[in-house]
Amino acid sequence: MKYVTEYRDATLVKGVIEEIRRTVTRPWTIMEICGGQTHAIVRHGIDQLLPPEIELVHGPGCPVCVTPLELIDKALEIASRQEVIFCSYGDMLRVPGSNRDLFAVKAQGGDVRVVYSPLDAVKLAKANPEKQVVFFAIGFETTAPPNVMSVMHAKNLGLENYSILVSHVRVPPAVSAILSSEANRVQAFLLAGHVCAVMGYHEYPALAAQFQTPMVVTGFEPLDIVQGLLETVRLLEAGKVEVVNAYQRAVVFEGNKPAQKMIDTVFMEVDRKWRGIGSIPMSGWDLRPEFEKFNAEKRFNVETVTAEESPLCIAGLILQGLKKPHECTAFGNQCNPEHPLGATMVSSEGACAAYYRYGRVTIDA
Ligand code: SF4
Numbered sequence: 260m261k262y263v264t265e266y267r268d269a270t271l272v273k274g275v276i277e278e279i280r281r282t283v284t285r286p287w288t289i290m291e292i293c294g295g296q297t298h299a300i301v302r303h304g305i306d307q308l309l310p311p312e313i314e315l316v317h318g319p320g321c322p323v324c325v326t327p328l329e330l331i332d333k334a335l336e337i338a339s340r341q342e343v344i345f346c347s348y349g350d351m352l353r354v355p356g357s358n359r360d361l362f363a364v365k366a367q368g369g370d371v372r373v374v375y376s377p378l379d380a381v382k383l384a385k386a387n388p389e390k391q392v393v394f395f396a397i398g399f400e401t402t403a404p405p406n407v408m409s410v411m412h413a414k415n416l417g418l419e420n421y422s423i424l425v426s427h428v429r430v431p432p433a434v435s436a437i438l439s440s441e442a443n444r445v446q447a448f449l450l451a452g453h454v455c456a457v458m459g460y461h462e463y464p465a466l467a468a469q470f471q472t473p474m475v476v477t478g479f480e481p482l483d484i485v486q487g488l489l490e491t492v493r494l495l496e497a498g499k500v501e502v503v504n505a506y507q508r509a510v511v512f513e514g515n516k517p518a519q520k521m522i523d524t525v526f527m528e529v530d531r532k533w534r535g536i537g538s539i540p541m542s543g544w545d546l547r548p549e550f551e552k553f554n555a556e557k558r559f560n561v562e563t564v565t566a567e568e569s570p571l572c573i574a575g576l577i578l579q580g581l582k583k584p585h586e587c588t589a590f591g592n593q594c595n596p597e598h599p600l601g602a603t604m605v606s607s608e609g610a611c612a613a614y615y616r617y618g619r620v621t622i623d624a
Contacts, residue, residue: 267480272482276485290318290445292448293451294324294608298607300484316583319437323606324535324606326397327532331566332357347371348397349373353599353605377394381412384421391420394406401453406423425546427544434448435469450502451477455476456510459519460502460514467502476505522544573586
């Protein structure tokens, strides 16, 4: 397939890794921000092929992982109501709330449905006027355009029975929070290519300059990732603080302007809580007041629901690059994909699930 198979060519990947080996002279800690990249790195063993000077740490860019526990509990409460059809992407159904998950609600008779687009949820609302249809709108900048489009579409159709449960987060404030931490170890970032395809990378040069940290826009195939790493190592070794685009086939500096305009019409920036990390100022989006009637939290009066994280789970430290999954005492014991304690073990993009699936059980494995 064009633009996919050539980016999985083992000989080309090996050549770039050799170039990284020739370039690097001292230890560097680099964070890939996106869970999709984490999964690709572990799956293809890229971290094991790199020279020992380079340590990769895994960032908070997994939407399922950073969705707060209380929001899962809010989803469970809404989905349990008789009048509700609760729609979600499939990976949220197994994410444990305080006592159960959406699969359990479905097993107990709740009308919980997996959809592939929020526009499918709007269609359900139109076809079921006697029901309240709620879409679980989580994610980063990548899923924001279809989610806001569903709200605009429902508004245009005059639907009174459609709403979204919003937990949208944004990458730049998370990068800023990680680099602001006294415990920070990250010296450079691989930026998430798909997020930059929507938002561009015009927000990052100021961040790179403020924290003196180079950043490279990077894709998701093995060759994309090692090319992103090579650019990063070149910048680090040369002492250059720049933002480089190593994913030019998908990303331009200013991003997708129509999508950004649509997001800005429906959403406004708000403080947002990240699971395991806590609240990060202006790190999320929520519905603007003029779209408030589409806000499921308000419609179902679940705004005050609170929850306590498992004391065993160190996902917050993992998502900030301060620990690795196998350093968690529950990893593979009390916590595994069948019985996940934290969202990083549930999500296919979660670092704990990737380490478990690909057998990374020791620091040097
Ligand atoms: S292994 Fe489980 S309990 Fe430990 S950090 Fe990962 S998700 Fe949390």
